[in-house]
Amino acid sequence: MPTDHARETVEPRHGVTDRGSTAVAHPNIALIKYWGKRDEELIIPYVDSLSMTLDVFPTTTTVRLTPGAGGDTVTLDGAPAQGEPRQRVIAFLDLVRELAGRAEPAAVTTRNAVPTGAGLASSASGFAALAVAAAAAYGLALDDTALSRLARRGSASASRSIFGGFALCHAGQGVGAAADHSSYAEPVPVPDFDPALVVALVNAGPKAVSSRTAMRHTVETSPLYPAWAMSSKGDLADMREALDRGDLDAVGEIAERNAFGMHATMLAARPAVRYLSPATVAVLDGVLQLRRDGTPAYATMDAGPNVKVLCRPADAAQVAETVLAAAPGCSVLTARRGPGARLRMRNEP
Numbered sequence: 069m070p071t072d073h074a075r076e077t078v079e080p081r082h083g084v085t086d087r088g089s090t091a092v093a094h095p096n097i098a099l100i101k102y103w104g105k106r107d108e109e110l111i112i113p114y115v116d117s118l119s120m121t122l123d124v125f126p127t128t129t130t131v132r133l134t135p136g137a138g139g140d141t142v143t144l145d146g147a148p149a150q151g152e153p154r155q156r157v158i159a160f161l162d163l164v165r166e167l168a169g170r171a172e173p174a175a176v177t178t179r180n181a182v183p184t185g186a187g188l189a190s191s192a193s194g195f196a197a198l199a200v201a202a203a204a205a206y207g208l209a210l211d212d213t214a215l216s217r218l219a220r221r222g223s224a225s226a227s228r229s230i231f232g233g234f235a236l237c238h239a240g241q242g243v244g245a246a247a248d249h250s251s252y253a254e255p256v257p258v259p260d261f262d263p264a265l266v267v268a269l270v271n272a273g274p275k276a277v278s279s280r281t282a283m284r285h286t287v288e289t290s291p292l293y294p295a296w297a298m299s300s301k302g303d304l305a306d307m308r309e310a311l312d313r314g315d316l317d318a319v320g321e322i323a324e325r326n327a328f329g330m331h332a333t334m335l336a337a338r339p340a341v342r343y344l345s346p347a348t349v350a351v352l353d354g355v356l357q358l359r360r361d362g363t364p365a366y367a368t369m370d371a372g373p374n375v376k377v378l379c380r381p382a383d384a385a386q387v388a389e390t391v392l393a394a395a396p397g398c399s400v401l402t403a404r405r406g407p408g409a410r411l412r413m414r415n416e417p
């Protein structure tokens with residue numbers, strides 16, 4: 069049985085050393101997608117979403133308070149962060165400082181094991197790790213729901229990476245404070261379902277259009293968006309039943325239709341947003357062929373050209389081989405369900 073909640077075995081989140089607080093979080097891949105915000109400032113999604121947290125590509129983030137410094141410093145993968153990524157981290161720290169009633173600046177150091185901005189959920193692992201590390205550094209005692217709500221303010225998908233295994237993010241109700249309070253993720257216990265997710269990295273470069281910009285443009289201009297948002301409710305209900313049954317074929321079919329629907333909303337935006345490349349389509353053809361040949365394999369894609377293929381762990385090697393044959397030159401890695409965000413123990417390297 070998979071163990072998603074390794075947190076009981078680590079020291080509590082309030083531990084802060086003079087080297088700061090370090091947190092580790094993993095990306096998650098949505099099987100029912102979040103796309104579109106009904107409140108841009110509070111980052112409140114239009115739709116509920118459901119994801120699987122992975123056991124690969126962790127983000128490790130340290131937040132160290134630097135009283136007396138002139139301002140925050142943000143280091144991303146060894147280099148000073150610039151532009152929007154830097155601004156988003158500083159805005160997030162401002163929010164944490166406001167909640168904690170504190171004013172000290174901080175030094176934030178982040179390492180991503182996944183290419184940043186390539187549609188591989190680096191913002192999910194990034195803001196989940198930042199939420200956990202910053203809350204600890206500023207002395208905020210938050211439970212998982214509150215941490216999830218906080219992580220959402222960085223990136224809605226980050227609310228789900230607070231939890232291991234499968235997680236459901238509620239779009240919430242109402243507006244303003246009511247929406248903020250009711251939009252958070254929670255774990256979906258699925259003890260007996262432990263699929264593999266073969267990640268096909270067809271292009272690890274940063275995407276041309278950020279998901280933030282693309283989803284705003286889609287909501288504003290795509291005539292298909294309302295229909296997809298509505299059908300997503302049915303997809304979520306069906307998905308929960310399929311997960312309960314541990315039915316890989318049903319989970320895969322629902323995830324695939326939900327992802328294609330999301331990309332259809334983008335293709336119908338004016339002008340279109342197209343993340344899927346020829347290599348993406350080649351991998352999708354390979355997945356279809358696998359199914360025709362009797363291997364259950366189902367694809368999902370996010371705001372980028374990379375494809376994640378859901379399959380049985382025993383079929384992962386065959387799926388990886390098919391993906392490589394379809395898109396030579398891409399890199400392939402098999403993920404399983406992974407743990408929730410946590411503070412790193414003092415004696416860990």
Ligand code: PMV
Nearest residue numbers: 098101102223224225370371
């Ligand atoms: O939370 P963001 O801004 O990284 O948006 C994520 C959107 C998708 O990855 C396309 C879907 C999802 O639910 O993760």
